[in-house]
Amino acid sequence: MKHFLVVFILLLSFQVQGQKKFSPLDSIPVYGYNLSNHWKWKTGDNLLWAKPDFDDSQWERMDISESIEEFPKLREAEIAWFRRPIQVTEALVNQTLSISVRQMGASEIYLDGKLVYKLGVVSKKAEVEKTLSEVDALPIVLADTNKHILAVRYSFSKSNFYYPGTNSSVFTLKIHDARTIGQFLEEQTNRSAGFLYFFTGIFLLFAILHFSFYASNRTRKVSLSLGINMLVLTLAFFLRSIESYQYNTSTREIFGLLSIIATYVGIFLINVSLYKYLNQKFGVIFYILAFLVLGGLLSYIFNWNLPYALDSWPAFLLLFVDFIRVSILADRRRDANAKVPIYSLIVVAACAAAGIIIIMIGGSVGTFNGGSSSIILSVGVLVIIIMFFSIPIGLSLSLVREYTRTHQALSKKLAEVEKLSAENLRHEQEKQQLLAAQNEILERQVSERTAELAQSLEDLKATQTQLIQSEKLASLGELTAGIAHEIQNPLNFVNNFSELSRELIEELQEERSKDKADRDEGLEEELLGDISQNLEKINHHGKRASSIVKGMLEHSRASSGKKEPTDINALADEYLRLAYHGIRAKDKSFNADFKTELEPNLPKVPVITQDFGRVLLNIINNAFYAIKDKTGKGQVIVKTSKIDDEIEIRISDNGTGIPEHVKAKIFQPFFTTKPTGQGTGLGLSLAYDIVSKGHGGSLEVETKEGEGTTFIIKLPYL
Amino acid sequence: MKILVVDDEEDVRVLFQQRFRREIRAGEFDFNFSGSGEEALSYLEGQDSQAVLILSDINMPGMSGLELLKQIRTKSPSAPPVVMMITAYGDQESHAQAMRLGANDFLTKPLDFAELKQKLKSSI
Numbered sequence: 001m002k003h004f005l006v007v008f009i010l011l012l013s014f015q016v017q018g019q020k021k022f023s024p025l026d027s028i029p030v031y032g033y034n035l036s037n038h039w040k041w042k043t044g045d046n047l048l049w050a051k052p053d054f055d056d057s058q059w060e061r062m063d064i065s066e067s068i069e070e071f072p073k074l075r076e077a078e079i080a081w082f083r084r085p086i087q088v089t090e091a092l093v094n095q096t097l098s099i100s101v102r103q104m105g106a107s108e109i110y111l112d113g114k115l116v117y118k119l120g121v122v123s124k125k126a127e128v129e130k131t132l133s134e135v136d137a138l139p140i141v142l143a144d145t146n147k148h149i150l151a152v153r154y155s156f157s158k159s160n161f162y163y164p165g166t167n168s169s170v171f172t173l174k175i176h177d178a179r180t181i182g183q184f185l186e187e188q189t190n191r192s193a194g195f196l197y198f199f200t201g202i203f204l205l206f207a208i209l210h211f212s213f214y215a216s217n218r219t220r221k222v223s224l225s226l227g228i229n230m231l232v233l234t235l236a237f238f239l240r241s242i243e244s245y246q247y248n249t250s251t252r253e254i255f256g257l258l259s260i261i262a263t264y265v266g267i268f269l270i271n272v273s274l275y276k277y278l279n280q281k282f283g284v285i286f287y288i289l290a291f292l293v294l295g296g297l298l299s300y301i302f303n304w305n306l307p308y309a310l311d312s313w314p315a316f317l318l319l320f321v322d323f324i325r326v327s328i329l330a331d332r333r334r335d336a337n338a339k340v341p342i343y344s345l346i347v348v349a350a351c352a353a354a355g356i357i358i359i360m361i362g363g364s365v366g367t368f369n370g371g372s373s374s375i376i377l378s379v380g381v382l383v384i385i386i387m388f389f390s391i392p393i394g395l396s397l398s399l400v401r402e403y404t405r406t407h408q409a410l411s412k413k414l415a416e417v418e419k420l421s422a423e424n425l426r427h428e429q430e431k432q433q434l435l436a437a438q439n440e441i442l443e444r445q446v447s448e449r450t451a452e453l454a455q456s457l458e459d460l461k462a463t464q465t466q467l468i469q470s471e472k473l474a475s476l477g478e479l480t481a482g483i484a485h486e487i488q489n490p491l492n493f494v495n496n497f498s499e500l501s502r503e504l505i506e507e508l509q510e511e512r513s514k515d516k517a518d519r520d521e522g523l524e525e526e527l528l529g530d531i532s533q534n535l536e537k538i539n540h541h542g543k544r545a546s547s548i549v550k551g552m553l554e555h556s557r558a559s560s561g562k563k564e565p566t567d568i569n570a571l572a573d574e575y576l577r578l579a580y581h582g583i584r585a586k587d588k589s590f591n592a593d594f595k596t597e598l599e600p601n602l603p604k605v606p607v608i609t610q611d612f613g614r615v616l617l618n619i620i621n622n623a624f625y626a627i628k629d630k631t632g633k634g635q636v637i638v639k640t641s642k643i644d645d646e647i648e649i650r651i652s653d654n655g656t657g658i659p660e661h662v663k664a665k666i667f668q669p670f671f672t673t674k675p676t677g678q679g680t681g682l683g684l685s686l687a688y689d690i691v692s693k694g695h696g697g698s699l700e701v702e703t704k705e706g707e708g709t710t711f712i713i714k715l716p717y718l
Numbered sequence: 719m720k721i722l723v724v725d726d727e728e729d730v731r732v733l734f735q736q737r738f739r740r741e742i743r744a745g746e747f748d749f750n751f752s753g754s755g756e757e758a759l760s761y762l763e764g765q766d767s768q769a770v771l772i773l774s775d776i777n778m779p780g781m782s783g784l785e786l787l788k789q790i791r792t793k794s795p796s797a798p799p800v801v802m803m804i805t806a807y808g809d810q811e812s813h814a815q816a817m818r819l820g821a822n823d824f825l826t827k828p829l830d831f832a833e834l835k836q837k838l839k840s841s842i
Contacts, residue, residue, distance in 0.1 A: 485777075485806055485807075488806050488827065488828075489727055489806070489827075491828075492827055492828040492829075493727075493729050493733065495828060496733050496737070496828070496829075496831075497733070497736075500733075500736045500737065504736075530736060533732070534736070537729055537732065540729075541729070580779070581777075584777055584807070585807070588807050588809045588811050588812045589811060589812075589815070591782040591784070591785070593779065593780050593781075594779055595779070595780075
């Protein structure tokens with residue numbers, strides 16, 4: 001009993017049965033009758049030993065189904081003879097029996113001294129000897145119920161290879177009924193080949209599966225480990241199946257040895273895979289187990305036997321214990337996979353229990369020689385096989401399940417992602433629609449606002465026009481008083497001189513009505529002269545008034561925009577006066593000195609008279625405004641001069657001056673320092689525009705706070 | 719009687735000469751004319767108390783009539799002549815100011831020459 005697995009495989013192939021006392025063969029069971037006992041043997045070679053009447057009482061008894069390792073003398077002699085009586089009852093006389101032989105070396109079978117079969121070529125010489133390990137269905141007939149002698153000439157030269165732990169028998173001979181041997185052999189072959197190929201296939205499939213897993217995901221080393229594990233177990237079964245087709249003993253032994261090694265390695269690799277699977281580090285226990293398993297393998301191969309077979313089972317038992325230990329450790333670590341080996345172990349335990357029960361049932365039914373016990377045995381073996389491989393297969397299935405879970409999780413995730421992306425898309429579209437809608441609203445609002453702004457702009461323009469008009473009217477208002485005063489004087493003269501003239505005419509008529517002698521010719525001439533002079537004065541002052549009115553009209557009239565060569569001196573003088581009288585008219589207490597310093601040879605400059613007049617009026621008005629608090633000591637000077645191709649008009653006052661922070665703003669529209677309602681704030685702004693844009697000139701200011709201000713207008717005259 | 723007329727309008731001279739033709743011819747009035755306050759002051763300095771009556775316009779460029787009045791009343795107290803102020807603007811404020819500065823009378827334009835004649839004659 002070297003090894004569980006091998007034991008059970010052997011159980012399948014050779015059903016051992018014991019028979020204590022020699023008795024004639026009465027009936028032959030379906031699975032054959034094993035002639036393993038009642039043999040005697042002797043080393044050496046002598047053809048006489050085949051004779052039935054040879055006395056073999058001095059020969060040693062043996063159980064020739066034992067391993068060759070048990071027969072060192074045979075091993076040493078290399079050739080030997082085995083003898084055994086064979087006898088049948090009436091029932092089997094003249095019945096064709098079939099002999100099946102399993103052996104290590106080569107043999108010749110003699111019945112009653114007569115060679116019946118040669119199995120291989122028997123010889124001590126290695127080059128001559130030909131081993132034949134398996135022969136089935138050799139017919140043999142016993143013609144009577146007498147005792148016959150079965151002698152076997154057997155050789156097993158030293159050149160043949162075998163390993164000490166081999167389970168192969170030296171020589172096994174089984175007798176079958178020739179009528180049933182075919183069926184038996186078929187069933188047996190089916191059973192063992194089916195069993196071996198079933199597991200070869202299973203493990204190969206798992207190997208391919210795990211290698212595929214590993215190919216698809218190199219990070220999972222457990223797949224590689226399990227793949228190798230499954231491949232090694234595949235090999236273990238495959239080599240075992242090949243072994244059964246080998247008829248040369250050495251070759252058969254080599255395959256057997258390799259299969260044993262593969263089995264041990266495979267079983268140990270289960271542990272490696274479990275460690276990998278549960279992320280358990282290889283510790284001292286692992287290496288001790290490795291050592292134990294190695295020791296078990298070596299003791300198997302070299303047939304080292306310890307009491308209670310301690311060389312074989314503890315290593316495997318400890319492997320199981322370690323499975324449990326590692327699983328529990330993983331479970332404590334809350335590893336999701338920890339349950340799988342535990343489930344497998346439960347299956348192992350259940351199978352072990354079931355196997356024991358089945359074997360016990362089998363034991364109670366009979367000594368494995370009935371048909372039912374054969375089936376029970378098969379079931380038991382299957383259960384134990386399941387027990388052995390439930391762990392690696394459980395791991396495999398667990399991995400598969402894990403992959404399935406991963407796949408399902410991934411599918412679920414994918415579906416979720418698809419759903420999310422669909423939602424995202426929908427949101428995006430909603431957003432886009434919202435954006436589009438908002439954009440539309442915005443555009444509508446923008447167009448509305450634009451329309452409003454355009455309207456506002458129109459309004460502003462209209463307001464500006466109105467403001468400019470009101471600025472004009474304001475300046476006209478400022479002028480009106482001055483103009484009224486200006487007109488008043490010539491009108492007074494006109495009235496006075498016309499009245500005087502009427503008086504003079506009355507006087508003249510009076511003189512004329514006198515007698516010629518009394519008439520004073522000289523007086524008459526004088527009166528006529530005065531009248532004439534008065535008429536001239538009337539005319540002069542009438543024209544003067546008329547020109548003032550004309551000027552006023554020009555000032556108020558909208559700009560014709562036509563430039564005409566203008567005498568700037570006259571214009572400056574006129575507006576200086578108008579401004580002065582205008583202020584005087586409003587503020588009776590106002591008094592100031594003003595004078596002109598005019599360049600006599602000033603060329604005529606093309607200007608729009610009423611526009612430019614307004615500029616002068618505005619600046620002069622400002623000058624007077626600046627000196628209003630100087631009670632008579634203020635002075636405004638208008639000075640003209642010619643500089644290169646420009647004329648320059650300087651309007652100076654000795655007033656308050658303009659503070660620096662105000663100076664920057666004075667040309668801005670609507671800026672005013674006057675109290676609310678008294679100035680439009682457009683005067684200087686308009687003046688600036690008229691000078692710069694309307695006449696291509698410049699308007700500058702020089703000022704010093706407390707000392708006065710000078711506005712300088714420069715106009716090109718060419 | 720020497721009368722000084724101060725006005726920036728040149729034709730005032732012709733006007734007065736004609737209006738007071740008879741009086742001038744009769745030698746009642748002797749008119750002198752100044753175009754501005756400054757001219758009037760320099761004239762007065764030269765004549766010194768010869769002029770007994772001054773007719774002055776208020777609104778003149780440079781020294782105004784009121785300034786002239788003030789000068790006369792402050793600087794030549796020795797010979798206080800009769801000063802009559804004439805203005806185109808017959809407002810209350812100018813009138814009051816003129817009176818405060820020591821004007822004898824306040825006339826508004828256009829002048830009523832008959833009335834002026836009366837006032838001149840009565841002030842002799």
